Structures are given as structure tokens and as C-alpha cells.
Amino acid sequence: MSSHITLDHGSGGLASQNLISDLFFKYLSDPILHRLEDAAVLPAPGGRIAFSTDSYVVDPIFFPGGNIGELAVNGTINDLSMQGARPLALSLGLILEEGLFFDDLEHIIQSIAVACEYAGVPVVTGDTKVVPRGKADKIFINTSGIGVVDNDIEIATGRVREGDIILLSGTLADHGITILTSRAGLQVAGNLRSDTRPLHFLVEKILQQEGDAIHTMRDPTRGGLGTTLAEIARATNLCMEIKEEDLAMHGEVRAACELMGLDPLYLANEGKCMVIAAPDKAEAILEAMCSVTEGSESCIVGKVTKKYPGRVVLTTVSGGTRLVEPLSGEPLPRIC
């Protein structure tokens, strides 16, 4: 292990996982933490409570389709949702750089309020720190969230089985490519926009309708769908087979990825839900997903097999196959 923290350690890829397993887990031994799910589900008096945290350091703080504020609200709602929890409340921790424009802060707070209102999830506690100019970059936001799991469905990587179907609630890579092109100041034809949105309405719908058939859910943020699937493949020792032709992508996203030499499989999504579910319920789940605004472009994108245990395989449009490795190196910092 190196003697310094590098950008890699925050990339969501291999170096991040090593940091967690080799350093954090060395000292922090709570079994719930070790499950490495997006939110902690705690046994509590009268029901299970979900609790999650995320810090947002996205650069730029304003981007087409959103800003750091709504991203922070939706992101933590989504972490709770992926555990099957109904989000109850958020906390808001702000670290502000001296000299931040007041108008910018107001715009961000306003977006937070609008996002909370839309989602029906309030901020109930908060904290603000200011650091001297040059000691942070405009604004960093931590949102933590608690939710209640009021069903007994277990959403867990360990429930994924051979034969399961992989569904995705829409297009790939919108958020990641929007941030990267905005930051680079690239003008791309078309309408690149972040897909930041809350996923709890969609999750509520499919859990109500087909609860027990839902084996696991993830929102493929940092590291993208490729890294998310690679983690599940490794954890289950099963093969995740996906088809390129089933992965929806906006034309301008595809063009921008080609222009910048980036693989959309590794780019962040901020409003997409990946579901792995029992095959006999896959069509019903797809229909339920499509019936919700946030899932209107849902597709079946793959299946779980034993072909290459522990690996992710992509069948390309031309009929070839390639292994999808977990992201390592080439970090894309400050995407969220």
C-alpha cells in the first residue's frame, strides 16, 4: 500500500475497495458496516431503521440537469431505497469555502428544498462549517438519511441466483459524461443532462408488487454499471452477462463518450436503478418499473449465469464478447 492517499482511493474502484478492506475494516469491525451495502439496516425497537451517508464534492457544482444540492438529496434517498427502505429524513452537513457566492449557496439550498419536496423526504437536522479560502472548493455537502424498512423482504447481494434477470431503469452514463464535459468546458451537440432523480417511488412500486422476487438492487453511481456488476459477480462468484444492444444510451452521450475516449459502462449514473430478480417475475417487474415516471425507459439488460464465475461479460453489438473488469486506475474524481 502506498504511503499517500491518491485520487484512486476515492474513485469507487479497486483502490477504494482496498482502502476499505485493508484499513477501515482493520479497525472498524461492526458486522453491519462490513456488509458494505449502501445503507445500514439496524434492528431497532418496533422496526428496522435504515441509515446512510454520502458526501458530495462534485465539480462543477452547477451542471446541466442539476447541481450539488439536489444531487446530495437524491443520492442519499437512493442509497436508502436500494436497501428497500422508505426514506424518512435527511441530515445536511455543509462545508463552505470562505468567499462562496451567497447567490450560489441560495440557489443550492433552494434546489435542496425542491428536491426534498418532490421526494417527500425532509431535512431534519444540519450543520454548517466554513473553512478559509483555498482550504475547500466552494461547497462540499454531506447528506445522511434514515429510512424505515416496513416489510420483511431481504434485499441482499447474497440472494442473487443463477438464472436471475438483470434490469436497468433507463439510459447509461448521463450524469458522468455531463460532469466531465462541463468541467472540461466541452461543447457537445445535443442536450447532455445529469439524470439525478430519486428512486424511492420506483422501488416502492416494485417491492409492493413483486417484493420477494427482488433479490438485490443498486444505483450504479461512481464506477458505473460495470463496476457495480463486477462487485456483485465477485461477491456471488456468478457470471453477470449483459448485452450491449440492450443498454440504452442517449445519442449525445454515446458521441461524447467516443469523443473523450470514455467507456459509458464506467461512468456514473445518478438516477438509475439496477434490479436483479427472479426470472419468472422479470416481465411483471419490468412493467411495474416502466409504469413509474423515473423508470419509464427501463429494460432487461442481462442475466445471471455460471459461464465465467465471478466475472462480467458483455456481448457486443457485433456479436463478440468482452470481459468487463472492475474499474482500476484512471480515476474520475469529483463526479458526485
Place this chain on the structure above:
Amino acid sequence: MSSHITLDHGSGGLASQNLISDLFFKYLSDPILHRLEDAAVLPAPGGRIAFSTDSYVVDPIFFPGGNIGELAVNGTINDLSMQGARPLALSLGLILEEGLFFDDLEHIIQSIAVACEYAGVPVVTGDTKVVPRGKADKIFINTSGIGVVDNDIEIATGRVREGDIILLSGTLADHGITILTSRAGLQVAGNLRSDTRPLHFLVEKILQQEGDAIHTMRDPTRGGLGTTLAEIARATNLCMEIKEEDLAMHGEVRAACELMGLDPLYLANEGKCMVIAAPDKAEAILEAMCSVTEGSESCIVGKVTKKYPGRVVLTTVSGGTRLVEPLSGEPLPRIC
């Protein structure tokens, strides 16, 4: 209101309060948030859940008596405790600067583990971001916490009454003066040390023993005892009368404050509990506080009267009196 964020907005004093009331509350209207207590207590299935957040940006990150890691653990435990909650779990959100020494991070994570172990409160979910060199300062930590309120005692500013007694669990200003002298590189005779410690054992003890007589509790962190009392005086329109001779202080703290021209009433404490309680139970509460390690130096420091409504009055050692105004201007940034 100015067009830029200034250091004042993070000082915990008047500018911070204005930022909250004039901007944040303009958009964020949840009544629980508006109570402005240290932690949100939410009605939840089967019991009330407390939920709190705090970001730590202390500079320097290592200081006599502790570091940013244990400070973050104890600080959020204390925010929960001040609501009468039994802390259940913490989240840990790290923002790391590229180039942070790995050894330093390990030291901090280790301290977090030790503090969690001592307190009996685990970190159950986390998040790590890394930003490029120069875009943060070494490490910022957010901890959020949830706790359960398993009694029906209401700890609230609104319960403070004329005649109530003010108790403090030990010496003043240890944390604040330690950080300021460390940062300035000042060598001070004696043993200046932060008082960072968890307060939930002490709180549990007094609530069990004299629950209903406890009207409100605060940990006087940023802004110190002076600002904390000024907030309560303003909110209740009662007078908080304290006596200088009853405020315990380590000799080296007093000397360092004089050297730096700082008023210990405004300096942060990170392990002190201020209790306002019914007068007939004050001696019993004091005894209970003194019986716990974290409260062995507790004292009665004042009483609630109607002498100067909405104000804090200090009777000095020489017998004079002075009004203690809420902190404004002269921000002391990055104390926690």
C-alpha cells in the same frame, strides 16, 4: 446580508444564526429542523429515533488530547445525548485531500475505532471522497448519528423555568484554547489538552435517576458556554445568572486565555454537559453527575431568574456584574 460567505457564517455566533434563519429556513420548512435542537427526534414506528449530523474541519487535525477522528465520534454522540437519546449508531463520511499521509489517516481511523469501542456506539455506514491537492485541507469528517429515546422525558429549551439551576460537568475552554495555541505554535507551560469525550454515560445516569427534573441539556461547543447560555436566554426570555467563581478552569487554560486575549466563556468545549434542572433536585443531579468519570468535576454554576430577561449576567470574582453577549464577529474558525 452580504454577497459572500464569510468565516463568520461558520462561527456558531450571530452570523451563523442569521444564515440559518434568513436563508436555510426560507426554503427548508420542516418543523423538526426548525426546533434547532442538536439532534432531530422523529416519531417512528415503535419509538422515537434521534438523528444528528456534524462535519469536522478542525485545524490542526492532531492536537494534545485527541485528533479529528475521536472528536468526530464524541461530538455526534454528544449531540444525540443532549436530546436524551441513547446513541445507537454512527455514519462516517470522509473527504480526503490528495496527498494526505496514509499514516495520518490510519492514526485517525484507529482513534475513531477506539472512541467507538469506549462509547459502545459503532460506525455502521460510511463514504469516502478524495479531492485534488489544494481543494480541501488534509481531511474533513462528517459523522451522523442515530439514537433511540426510550423514555418520555422531554428535554427542551421550552421547559426552562425561573428558579432552575444551571450545572456544568467540569472545566471551561479546554478544547478551544488547545486548538488555538496548537495552531499558533504557542508553547504554553502546563498541560493544555482537549476535553473531547462522550457524554452519554453521564446523561444516561442523570436521566435514569432524576429524569423529569432535567429541563434542558447542551454541550457548549462552538461559541462556548457564553453563546449557549445567550441562546437559551433569548429563546426563553429569562435571565441566566452565572458566577465567575463557580466556573472551574485549569490554571494553564486561564493563563493561555490571558496571553491570547481570549474570553474562556466563548471558547469551545468538547466534553462538557450543561444541565438546567429543577432546583429541588439540583443537589441530587450534581451528585449523580459527579459519580460518572466524565462528570467528576461537575459544579452548580448559576441559576435562572427574571433579573435581566433574555440576557446572561456574570457576577465576577470581584463582585461586579457584566452582561455576556452572544458571540459575534471575531470568528474562531476550524475549532471542531
